[in-house]
Amino acid sequence: MSATILWGKLYAEKLKSEARAKIIELSEKTGIAPGLAVIIVGGNPASQVYVRNKHKTCEEMGINSQIVALAENTGRQELIDNIEKLNNDKGIHGILLQLPLPKGLQKYENEFLYKISPVKDVDGFHPINAGRLSIGEKCMVPCTPLGCIKMMELADIPIEGKKAVIIGRSNIVGKPMANLLLARNATVTVCHSHTADLAKIAAEADILVAAVGRPNFVTADMVKSGAVVIDVGINRIAPKKITGDVDFDNVKEKAGFITPVPGGVGLLTIAMLMHNTVEAAKMQLLP
Ligand code: NDP
Numbered sequence: 001m002s003a004t005i006l007w008g009k010l011y012a013e014k015l016k017s018e019a020r021a022k023i024i025e026l027s028e029k030t031g032i033a034p035g036l037a038v039i040i041v042g043g044n045p046a047s048q049v050y051v052r053n054k055h056k057t058c059e060e061m062g063i064n065s066q067i068v069a070l071a072e073n074t075g076r077q078e079l080i081d082n083i084e085k086l087n088n089d090k091g092i093h094g095i096l097l098q099l100p101l102p103k104g105l106q107k108y109e110n111e112f113l114y115k116i117s118p119v120k121d122v123d124g125f126h127p128i129n130a131g132r133l134s135i136g137e138k139c140m141v142p143c144t145p146l147g148c149i150k151m152m153e154l155a156d157i158p159i160e161g162k163k164a165v166i167i168g169r170s171n172i173v174g175k176p177m178a179n180l181l182l183a184r185n186a187t188v189t190v191c192h193s194h195t196a197d198l199a200k201i202a203a204e205a206d207i208l209v210a211a212v213g214r215p216n217f218v219t220a221d222m223v224k225s226g227a228v229v230i231d232v233g234i235n236r237i238a239p240k241k242i243t244g245d246v247d248f249d250n251v252k253e254k255a256g257f258i259t260p261v262p263g264g265v266g267l268l269t270i271a272m273l274m275h276n277t278v279e280a281a282k283m284q285l286l287p
Contacts, residue, residue: 003229003255004155008267011151015271016061022278023062026285034281035064036094036122036273037086041079042072042102051098054270061274066092072102079105080115087117093281094122096273119283122276125172133179140276145177147268148209148230149184150275157207157228157257160185165202167191167218167245168211173232177209198222210245218246226256232265 027033036058040051051067058065068082086095095116101109113121118128124142132139152159164186168174178188186207191198202208202222210218211232223229233245244261252258259265 003252003258005252006151006155006230006257006259006264008151008259008264011154012147012267012271014154015147015150015268016057016274019271019274019278020061022282026278026282027062030285032091032281032285033062033064034094034277035066035089035092036096036277037066037068037089037092038096038098039068039070039079039082039086040098041070041074041105044100044102047098047100054096054273057270057274058277063274063277064091074102074105076105076108076111079108079112083112083115087115087120093120093284094273094277095120096123120280122273122280123172124176124276130171130176133176136183140280141180142172142176143269143272143276144173144232144265145180146275147272148177148232148265149180150272151259151265151268152207152228152230155257159207162186162206163189163204164207164209165189165191165205166209166211167198167202168209168213168232170211173211174209177211181207212245214245215243216245216247218251220247220250220254223251223254225254227254228257229255229259230265231259231261233261234266 038051038054040047055065055067086092097112113125118126121129121140124140129139133141164181166174166177169190169192178190181188189201199222203224205227207228209230213233215235215237229246229251231244231246235243237243242262
């Protein structure tokens, strides 16, 4: 039997309406709407589309959105000054630095990300937030893995006691995903490019998360019958065509649940950015 397809749009709408209700509640209590600042440096066309989408979603949600657009040749100190200014701006509760940065600034990327105040770090990339997540404390959680978890919870997919395998160990997807699943009492294995017998490990998973960045990496023989398959990958295979990390057509015949690409996890990421902005505003405004 073919898998149930987890359409991102459905869950993203639910998560956005939850966030909208919290925005209304916060505004009623404090008279203040959450504020999100997105810093974009240079003219990367894909980044400009992402930033526009974030701005549009903020407007729909009742979040004050500020885009700080800096020139391609912005210097290290100028970018730091902009981050510090937003850190001190009481109307801004969340700050996001759009990546990738222009070539000349890439070597300072971590320095910039770590300058963002942890309470305003809506991407959850600051080491304080990563550390808090790993010890199970309240923190800002990276949007993509958080969206995957929220989607599973909304779809009533059990996590506790399940064998979860994550392919990919990046700081923005694989590792936080592992911590989130562990916190929900899954038994978690994280695979990477040095993992031996990866296909065999993947085939034992009740929940298989692919965050590799390689089209068709996960094939049907790597999937246990009835497994939940979450495809985080976004791979551009033609100018206007993207695909995930999972061989969707074949894996859907074997899995119990599967996320499509496009139309799956990607849509949840922006919904979780809204969620994180509201949570950041609540933390700052409600003692
Ligand atoms: P990274 O490149 O940072 O990490 C990729 C991971 O995959 C690494 O841990 C790497 O292992 C592992 N890997 C690569 N090749 C292999 C292999 N042959 N066998 C086993 N493991 C391998 O990517 P990200 O985590 O940032 O992103 C992963 C994918 O998710 C990308 O396609 C990205 O575009 C997408 N993405 C989607 C988002 C969304 O909103 N839907 C948000 C963020 C990312 P090693 O550590 O050993 O190098």
